[in-house]
Amino acid sequence: MSTMVGTLFGAEFAYWQTSGFRLLMAFVAVLLPAGGTVYLYLFKMVSFMQSRLGPMEAGPYGTLQLVAELGKNVQKEDIIPAQADVFVFKAAPYVVLISTFLLVLVVPFGPDAVFADFDTGIFFALAVSSVSVIGILMAGWASASKYSLLGGLRAAGQLIAYELPLVLAVVGVVIQAGTLSVQGIVTSQAEGEIFGWGGVGNPFFLTQLVGFFIFMVAVQAELTQSPFDMPIAESELVAGYMTEYSGFRFLMFFIGEFATANIFAFLAASLFLGGWSLPPFVADALFADGNFSPWMNLVGPAVMGGKMLLLTFVIYWVRFTYPRFREDQLQSFAWKFLIPLALANIAVTGLLKVVF
Amino acid sequence: MPSADAEATEETPVDQARDSLLDALSAELGDALVASHRVPGRDLWIRLDTAAWGDAADYLRNRQRFRFFEWLSAIDWLPSPFGRSHGAVVDEVDTDDTGDGDDAEAAGPVTGANGFTGGDTRFQVFARVYSLTTGIGLTVKADLGDDLTVGTWTGSYPGADWHEREANEMFGITFAGHPGLRNLYLPTDFEGHPMRKDYPLMARLVKPWPGIVDVEPMPEAEEGEPTTGSPDPTAPPDVKGVGTEGPGGS
Amino acid sequence: MTDLADRRQMAYIAAQAADARVNVELEAEGMNLNIGPQHPATHGTLRIVVQLDGEQVIAADPMMGYMHRGYEKLSEVRTYPQVTTLINRIDWLGSFANEVPFILGAEQLMEIEAPPRARWIRTVLFELARIANLTLFLGDMGVQLGAVTPVFYAFRDREYIVNQIEAVTGGRFHPNFDRIGGLKDDLPAGWIADTKVALGEIRDFCDQMEDLLVGNEIFEARTRGIGVIPADVGLSYGLSGANIRGSGVDWDLRRDSPVGQGQGLAYNEVDWKVWTHPDGDSFARYWVRLQEVRESCRIVEQLLDGLPSGPIMAKVPRIIKVPAGEAYVATENPLGVMGYYIISQGGLEPFRVKIRSASFSNMSITPWLLKGAYVPDVITILASLYFILGDIDR
Structure with missing residues (x-):
């Protein structure tokens, strides 16, 4: 892996150089898509859906609005409630943001362009995604506000309920790919065949359509986005666990929320849509060694970006269309519908895996 | 339902309805009904004895089927001591x-007019109920003695709760039997009863x-x-x- | 009379009293949650202290007065034409509808009748005010339930109606257009055709809301069976308008009062229907209002087609003095029954005006209704009861 850059440009780099590069790239991989989708979807697409223009003043078509937002939030006073648990209150946004950064580690962007290719990559991803719950609980509890507390507790209940379908939905993919490594899952899709025809590989959303559906629903809930946005529920709880946050700390929650949306979209793309790989017939035409050409390390991120945009579009579309569930309705939806469905999916997948 | 006789809102039939209603009321209430006033084809007023006020709600709602409670408030008949603005x-x-x-x-x-149904005291409490079956509204008034106390209507019309609280803070009228006669609009330690005629409207007096x-x-x-x-x-x-x-x- | 220094002193005391403590905390078990006075769901400054067990409401106590403006007192020092300026601000989304019952009450006392054309245009504007008010509700209900998009459509399409109201009255929010004896002005040229276009937009909006919300499973799950009001309970609390029609009571003052039937408003001239829904839950209230907006479009269209010609003002004395007497006129306003009890002693200004506003009575059921509801349902119920804060506090 340390030759990731070297292979491409024919030069060797020291360990600290590649590490620094990875660190830089991690920020790019988290913040660039977050900024891009927030502008593209949250500011613009949603505005057009809602028959308004969105930001138009900062930069051409409001492209610099994010910079303006950043400036606004940074210069705001960092208000900490008098009765808050100050250390926990301050730490909470970092915990949420750290889980976002940990999550991106296992996402492969090319045959070599991956931050860390664990053998148990997807397991790691699903584990660290739960860390944000701790951050949210911390925020809710430490704010010393009833709204925050209700929001934090709702978030905890909801995220735990939706971890399970999320994990179970992935199990089908894991069974089919035969590996827990995200890179391995992408590879097996790129090399896969549909009844002997390998022209488009075998993206798992074809065989795991149910799993894909459950995964996306669970992601929506995991992100606390409408129709599962009870922890924030601005018409009930003002802003849920974020109520007491202002300025930069609020911005960190904000970044965490939207960056996580992108990274879950990256993950979903890797698990179900073939990840960074091009359809083999395209890749074979472009590069001598197909999907495993070093050039895919440059093309791959773009492919991932495209798939991520597609999935994020769906996430935002749903978010701004549906009303929200009630907390108990959400729980019964998770436990009575999604989890049995996911279990059935696993059973069928396992059966077919044995049969074929 | 009133839809049937909605077309026939000429004066005579409605007036007959009000006449018979008034007859029924005076027969049932007897001496408690002190005075009444009719504007033919339009409206009906009755004034009750102060003591009969509280029980009248039950009678009106359950016997005369005035199911819909419109409002309850009070009047201060004192001519404004601040002159006419x-x-x-x-x-x-x-x-x-x-x-x-x-x-x-x-x-x-x-002075001394006290409106359609007359009256002798400075304060009057008045309320209005409406019957969906006949489409007739009835304004009920009652004089208030010096203790400014009158029975509550909340037992029969729970909606009177807030109206009585408002009348209490605005006029200082006590409704005996009301479950929680706290201030509705005003701060808890507000002094005075703003809707009384002798409470100055400061904005007007200052400027x-x-x-x-x-x-x-x-x-x-x-x-x-x-x-x-x-x-x-x-x-x-x-x-x-x-x-x-x-x-x-x- | 007090002298000036005393007056200033009294003003100071009054201001001190107003600034004084406004907090009242309930003392009880469980967690007290202040919904409001600054809260997204109270669209205004309503404050409801709910006592929670987990997320379930044990007791709810609404506290008003954050916006009390004392219109009953202020009306006593204003002439009749000036009062309409105040009462415009009671239900600020359907302002014109506030003026109508007051003006009709004053007309009743003066025994003036507005000419037919004025009555028809009044009815048209009354219904436009209803549409302007209720369209916002139709979108806002979505926001309260978490769907943020419908309210933007509501604002977009409400604009067509507000523009039409502005074209006639010059005021978008507060027309102040109704006069004792008629109207301030006639319709501008080309207005009727424009209004019909606007009504088309509103119809499209209603269809859109039907697709976006009424047909949505989550919306149904959130509103069906939530906040059920039995008809008899609702009536004794004084609920009116769509809130009581949503409980299956077939009662609408536009149809069932002489004022609606020609003595002031011209609903007897058109063919329309009162919508009811038997369920009495939040969904029923939403549904009834949706149908009412459609029905209002029908009413306005028919009225515009048959608009009579003639003067728009009756013969009215130059200085309006209302003979001594008492009158109560109530009309079916967008939020419910709104009435003014006017006591005149023959002067330029009313002696006493009792304002019966719909939201005040509609909200008085909340302590009863919210008991046992969950916090999200509190918001649903508040949204579906549909109050305007100015209409509660007056």
Whole structure:
């Protein structure tokens, strides 16, 4: 892996150089898509859906609005409630943001362009995604506000309920790919065949359509986005666990929320849509060694970006269309519908895996 | 349902309905019904004995089927000790062009009239209920003694809760048996009862209404020649021609 | 009379009293949650202290007064034409509808009747005010339930109606257009055709809301069976308008009062229907209002087609003095039954005005209704009861 850059440009780099590069790239991989989708979807697409223009003043078509937002939030006073648990209150946004950064580690962007290719990559991803719950609980509890507390507790209940379908939905993919490594899952899709025809590989959303559906629903809930946005529920709880946050700390929650949306979209793309790989017939035409050409390390991120945009579009579309569930309705939806469905999916997948 | 007789809202049938209602009420209530007033085809007022006020709600709701509770409030019949804010000057300018011939009465303080059903006390409590079956509304009044206490209606009409709280804070009337006679609008430690006539409207006293500062005889008052059809023959009279713009005139 | 120094002193005391403590905390078990006075769901400054067990409401106590403006007191020092300026601000989304019952009450006392054309245009504007008010509700209900998009459509399409109201009255929010004896002005040229276009937009909006919300499973799950009001309970609390029609009571003052039937408003001239829904839950209230907006479009269209010609003002004295007497006129306003009890002693200004506003009575059921509801349902119920804060506090 340390030759990731070297292979491409024919030069060797020291360990600290590649590490620094990875660190830089991690920020790019988290913040660039977050900024891009927030502008593209949250500011613009949603505005057009809602028959308004969105930001138009900062930069051409409001492209610099994010910079303006950043400036606004940074210069705001960092208000900490008098009765808050100050250390926990301050730490909470970092915990949420750290889980976002940990999550991106296992996402492969090319045959070599991956931050860390664990053998148990997807397991790691699903584990660290739960860390944000701790951050949210911390925020809710430490704010010393009833709204925050209700929001934090709702978030905890909801995220735990939706971890399970999320994990179970992935199990089908894991069974089919035969590996827990995200890179391995992408590879097996790129090399896969549909009844002997390998022209488009075998993206798992074809065989795991149910799993894909459950995964996306669970992601929506995991992100606390409408129709599962009870922890924030601005018409009930003002802003849920974020109520007491202002300025930069609020911005960190904000970044965490939207960056996580992108990274879950990256993950979903890797698990179900073939990840960074091009359809083999395209890749074979472009590069001598197909999907495993070093050039895919440059093309791959773009492919991932495209798939991520597609999935994020769906996430935002749903978010701004549906009303929200009630907390108990959400729980019964998770436990009575999604989890049995996911279990059935696993059973069928396992059966077919044995049969074929 | 009232939809059936909605077409037939001529005066006679409705009036008959009100007459028979009034007969029934006076038969049932007996001496408790002190006075009544009718405007044929339009409305009906009754005044009850103070002691009968509380029980009347149950009777009206359950026996006479006045199911819909509209409101409950109070009246302070005291003529305002602060004078009439639209000053006597305008009253003087206005000759009897309205044809109603009550100028003399209107200029001076009106005392002792106490409205349609009469009454002897300064404060009256009044409420209105409505019957969906007959489509008749009934205004019920009662005099209030010096203790300003009257029975509550909340037992029969739970909606009277807030109305009685409002009347309590605004007029200082006590409703015996009300479950929680706290202030509704005003702060808990507010002193005074703002809707009483002797409670000063401070904004008016500190800064008199601009419309009455420099009242002159209106230069273009053509003694009651109203024009019709033209855009605004009846713009607010007190600001027009006076030369000062009142904040309420826009 | 007090002298000036005393007056200032009294003003100071009054201001001190107003600034004084406004907090009242309930003392009880469980967690007290202040919904409001600054809260997204109270669209205004309503404050409801709910006592929670977990997320379930044990007791709810609404506290008003954050916006009390004392219109009943202020009306006593204003002439009749000036009062309409105040009462415009009671239900600020359907302002014109506030003026109508007051003006009709004053007309009743003066025994003036507005000419037919004025009555028809009044009815048209009354219904436009209803549409302007209720369209916002139709979108806002979505926001309260978490769907943020419908309210933007509501604002977009409400604009067509507000523009039409502005074209006639010059005021978008507060027309102040109704006069004793008629109207301030006639309709501008080309207005009727424009209004019909606007009504088309509103119809499209209603269809859109039907697709977006009424047909949505989550919306149904959130509103069906939530906040059920039995008809009899609702009536004794004084609920009116769509809130009581949503409980199956077939009662609408536009149809069932002489004022609606020709003595002031011209609903007897058109063919329309009162919508009811038997369920009495939040969904029923939403549904009834949706149908009412459609029905209002029908009413306005028919009225515009048959608009009579003639003057728009009756013969009215130059200085309006109302003969001594008492009158109560109530009309079916967008939020419910709104009435003014006017006591005149023959002067330029009313002696006493009792304002019966719909939201005040509609909200008085909340302590009863919210008991046992969950916090999200509190918001649903508040949204579906549909109050305007100015209409509660007056």
